[in-house]
Amino acid sequence: MLAWTIYISFLGAGLLLCLSSAHKSAARVIALLSAVGGFIIALAGAWASDGRLQEVIRISWVPSLGLRYYLAADGISLTLVLLTGLAAVTGILFSWNIQHRVREFFAFYLALIGGVYGVFLSFDLFLLFVFYEIAIVPKYFLIAIWGSTRKEYGAMKLALYSFIGSAMVLIGLVAAYVVAGANTFDLLELAKYPFPLGFQLWVFPLVFIGFAILAGLWPFHTWAPTGHVAAPTAASMLLAGVVMKLGAYGALRVAMTLFPLGLLAWQKPLALLATTGIVYGATVALVQKDFKFVIGYSSVSHMGFVLLGLMTLTNIGLSGAVLQMFSHGIIAGLLFAVVGRMVYDRTHTRELAVLEGMDLGRALPFAAVTFTIAGAASMGMPGFSGFVAELQVLIGAWKAFPYYALLGGLGVILGVVYTLRAIRKAFFGEHPAPPEPGHEPPPPITLPERLGSLILLAATVLIGLYPRLLLDLIIPSLNAPWMQHLVNGGRP
């Protein structure tokens, strides 16, 4: 059943391509229905799951190479599949106003979603890689066609970074496939194979960093701010919300699962990179002039927590990392929605200095309130999902590397400061400029926007208050035998 999340998205994309370009509202409705369908399936899947691995489909694909079409889901996959569903639905709601090449927009959008679902559900590494790459191309076009601010540059940078990352992954995967000599890409079977230490020492960082580029690992994060800024709202929501998670998920599912010895050897350096990312992203976000850049860099900072959590190799740190993936996906999506859709589409500027004079707090109270709540969630206020996640990550970090935990705390403080700065400048400017004559107030927030915001807000509060909903999925999957070394500090 879960496999239909993938099929529905691709079917929707195909259907849109067959549609005449004149039918704009039909395109929107088809896209929304596909996304909602996917989300409902994801919900049903999560509802029925107890977090342990369940097979969805497993058939031979290319027997001579041992490739399988093998879809399965454990709690971690399901968490991210749910996130994808949420991001897909709300992203469409926030792009309801798109007028330019509507059908193509949603077709690319759904193709991206389908690829993302596929990555999260694949347990055959070749299949996973296929879906991973499928997701690259639609991103490029979404940004290059419908983006803003240096869109072609941002799109190309993102595409090349992703592709270089995936090239690194491919090298590692093919090498592991050949070295294991088992003629299979089945994750669970490869995980049993004891790769020699010398091999793991170079393959692990190759594959990990290959994935982590997409997760915004410092210093390979530079695609993220430009990409996020250039992307149209829905695409930046997906980029921050889901695509960055692809990287973190891949790093966890592939690199960390297959190469435990390499992981142990590289644990400290990678944790250092993750922590640097936390502090660096936050510091840079502090001085940005462009509203969207603030959020872009904040994504780098928050993804640093995910990677730090992964590197702790403790039960609590890992479950925190997965929770943080979910949480950041929702919160960043919401922030981008406010900045890109509610503010930029109406004011046509993202310069904080200009916004400061607009008094948007009064002109767009809904946007102000939404952004404030999302900002509070983003800065890790208790009651929102980010708090629980970062708390778990930091507790894990205390266990593994206390000094990084302190730096993580610094990151949290900086996060508060830059978020407040953005809120203050964007919505509660102190010196509103007198409105120019003939200046019209921005159009009011539309129903789809309200709906989208409410869905995301509800999700972050729900998970913030009752994280068990997800933790009950995540923790059993961490207890699976092939994950044991990950929660035991790296020892099998």
Add this chain to the structure above:
Amino acid sequence: MNYGELLKLLAPESILALTLLLVLGADATFLSGRAPGLRRAVAASLTVAGCMGAIYWIFFFPIHGHLFSGVLVVDPLTQVTKQVLLLLTAATALLTLETAFTPHVGEYFGLQLLATLGFLFMVSSEDILTIFVALELASLSLYMLASFAKGNLASAEAGLKYFLYGGLASAFLLFGFSLLYGLTGETLLAKIAAKITTTPRDPLLVVAISMVLTGLGFKIAAVPFQLWAPDVYEGAPTPSAALIASGSKLASFFLLEKMMTIGLSSAVGSGAFHALAAGWVPMLAMLAGLSLIVGNLTALAQTSVKRLLAYSAIAHAGYALLGVIANSSQGFVALLFYVMTYGFTVLGAFGVVAVVERQTGSDRLEAFAGLSRRSPVLAGVLFVCLLSLAGIPPLAGFFGKFYLFAAILRAGAPSLGILWLVILAIALSAVSLFYYLQVLKQAFVREAPLELPFSVKPSTQLVLILLALCVILFGCAPDLLVSKLLLALKAAAPGLVF
């Protein structure tokens, strides 16, 4: 030896030769003086019918045999390859309908058929004499095809360049062959191989291998024998360039593989990073590495789409060489899969270029602006083909590349000595995405100055869509072709252990 049997074994070739005569005859007799459009249509239909007939014959009369102990080999593997070659020619013929560069319709289609005939013989020969003859048959036809647009200076230049370089390469090849013959006293590949093992390693052998590689390297446009390719691709009429890029490539790679793995199977050597050993593998590895680097990096700077495709073809020759270097049955199958699907892909790309060129008069990048508005079908085909060339799943190009990498690494397993070449190839495929996206950016992102829809012939549309579907199909279900090739290879050479 009975001539009836020979005729049966050579039936596809004979059908093709008959078609050739028919095309020439029809065009010269009752079609002469008619509208060029009609003449093209008839010639193309005849060509397609001939190709289809040959394919049909192979499909329903699978006769196999070794004639003259290997001068002519007809086995399942050559049959599959021939079918694909005929398909490629049929598609090229249909795409030719989009162009109107010559009044000599019959001759043009005839030469296409003649070149194809050469390809078929190249595939079937395992004797250096017939190999050379078949190669020359194909090459001479291609020289003429390249220079066929007589009114166009670029086409003439392309033809001349192709001819001069080709002549030189043929000379090298012939010299190499004669050295091989001199060293072994044999012309059959298998026997040459047997003799080389008994002869002590000879500097002359190295010279001979180098000469052979020079000659064949020219055909597959591997660096440093690639200099002709950009000018020919750009200057030659688009269908000619398409045939050079697709059918000729496939036949040449098939030949190269046989030449190396059968004829020189005892002078393999090693290309592993820490254990280089003399032989043709390190030489080919060098060629592959150079082709990858030069092809991909030079393509970055191109503004003409045909030139871009030329440099990408050089790079793709580098990828395909990995399959030869693997020197294993998996490598052979991977190579064939790659070159076959590359043929479909590049035909699709050239088909789109042909239409765009006819409609806008240019093949510059800017000519593709707004393509997705002006003709969604063409844009879609271009999208599929270029992304397949870039190696994006789930398209055939991705699986082909992956299969090559897996094959070459597995051939050397558990040592990963050849990994350096794989890393190079994968890294440069990331570079290649950049230039393919440059074209797609024009087609999808940029707006055209005037958005008049393109008029595209239904036949062209049909062919292009079919090609794109093939690319998708073989990407999603590569086993359709891979299992067939594996079976054929097993049947052709039971107990084959490279």
Add this chain to the structure above:
Amino acid sequence: MPARRADLARGFTQGLSFLCLALVLGISGAFVPNGGLQAIERHAWISALGAEYFLGIDGLGLVSILLTAIITPFALFAWRPPEAGAKIYYALFLALESGLFGAFTAFNFFHWFFFWELSLIPAFFLIKLWGGPQRARASMQFFVYTLFGSVALLLAFQVIFLATGTFDFIRLAELGRTGALTRALTTKLGIGEIAAQTMPLLAFLGVFLGLAVKVPLGPFHAWLPPAYAEAPASVSMMLTGVMSKMGVYGFLRILLPLFPDQLRQWQTPLLCLAIGTIVFSAWTAMAQKDLKRIIAYSSINHLGYCLLAVFVVVQAEGAAEHKQAALDGAIFQMFNHGLSASALFCFVGWLEQRGHGLRGLDDFGGLRKIAPVFTGLMGIALFSSLGLPGLNGFIGEFLIFKGVLALQGWAAALSAFGLLLTALFLLTILQRVFSGPLPDKWAKLPDLTTAERWIAAPIIALMFVIGVYPQVLMGIINPTVGFWVTTMP
């Protein structure tokens, strides 16, 4: 809710706040003063984090929520926001109140921290959106300082959780009492030898910092005067009346039971900090011209006494009865200061309304003649604040000094300076604002309206009631403190 229905919003909010007051009164009616925890509600929340929804009250908690329930309606009546945006104001106000209630009743760190932070956001926006001219800076300072403390607190608790595996205050108090917490912090963390030795201290410092910023204890007080001064009257009332008590509450609820050893070890420096806070804040208050700032500094000063009591009782020697007195006094002082300081802010707010935004010490004079009711009521509040016997302020300070004098005489002696200075500057207010010649421009200054009199009356009455009959509160506080003192290591 429609934006224009500000009246509706206000009525709704006031009604709710009264409902809360009634509920709290009901709870205190049902409260059995036996020193134990009651009205417990406990549910599993996040098992992986040891987070529980754990709610209960003891004497300290009851006094705190009583204070919250009393001050909130008082503040709501004392000041009204402009019509536009009023509904947001009321929403934030209610959020603030619920945050405060939550923080005062939680017995699991996770649960407690949730409300601790929850109260921060509405407070920030109340200052930010309805504050005075310097509100942006003030609110930002307030938020960042407090959050810095919170993060330190959070980091410390992460370490504690890692060492003990629980967030439960009761359980942690038990561990702290037996010294197991310190041992766990030293041994259970998988880090190097030297780092492990300092871990208990680091955890202590983290918690201390988080709480000290909130109270605030000098030198972490820099955020307070601007925040109190810029906030609208009602918010200042909540900030000083209730929110600052969260810090003291934290000291009593968390730091004292969890880290007795560390507190004892650092007693002298901590006492010095408390005394410094008391004396210097009083000193600074004397130099201020802005009435709100004066009261703000007096707030710091008054809460300093509470901390003095807390730091004094940690020592091992000394009779239980003195410790009891000191802690009784501290809790008493919490409540009393809440009443008197919020009353003072309320009066200053009214004065500011009448004085067209002026609230300087020297801007007024002789108001006694034209606004006798105002003078009288504010005078009562001032005297309550400086601890005149018969009014509520006296009992708390008396008890604290009684305890401190017996336990650490020198500290009492030094803090007595603060007492003196407080009396000085509070009397200065009385003198400068209410007596002396009446400037002409204030000749038409109206006295308190009937409504305002009714608003102030209950609070003033309460001051007298508690001053005369402290047993109302003492009965609640005493058993709890008694329990603490007897279980103190």
